[in-house]
Amino acid sequence: MWRIYSPNHLGVRISTSTKNLRQALEKAKKQAGVDIRFGEVNYLSQFEINGKAKALHAELADSFDIAKAIDLLYMKREAFDHEAEYRVVLIDHNAKPDQITKGLRIAINPTQLIDSILIDPRAPDELAAALAFYFTEKIGFKKKVQRSVLYKAPTPLVVEQ
Numbered sequence: 500m501w502r503i504y505s506p507n508h509l510g511v512r513i514s515t516s517t518k519n520l521r522q523a524l525e526k527a528k529k530q531a532g533v534d535i536r537f538g539e540v541n542y543l544s545q546f547e548i549n550g551k552a553k554a555l556h557a558e559l560a561d562s563f564d565i566a567k568a569i570d571l572l573y574m575k576r577e578a579f580d581h582e583a584e585y586r587v588v589l590i591d592h593n594a595k596p597d598q599i600t601k602g603l604r605i606a607i608n609p610t611q612l613i614d615s616i617l618i619d620p621r622a623p624d625e626l627a628a629a630l631a632f633y634f635t636e637k638i639g640f641k642k643k644v645q646r647s648v649l650y651k652a653p654t655p656l657v658v659e660q
Contacts, residue, residue: 542580
């Protein structure tokens, strides 16, 4: 996926777990006064998505329900199932439409949320070193920061006779 999401070889992957994400957002939920919906994305055929969207449209036309409307955000074409996405939607029932054009702001502690940082395996050596230095020394990130070894050749095995 480095080739897809980091075409210029400059990407970083920030890793967390659903547990850490849930814990961080549950704290923020109380402070911000929002509802949160967590869930895995369902990968469906375009035909199935169209059918569900049409049925949902009819249902929402009769009686709008934000929880039902959000269902569509958890559907994606099966061509993307390799992404294995987990999504989070925050809902502020008191917000007016003109107040949320830029989304909702919530306070989270990124050092508690982030488990590790990987640097694109194709990044130039100088850039990889600079990014690792920045994350560990300037920001003070204490967990794993390294270049991905995805494209690194395995150590050869020698069988002696």
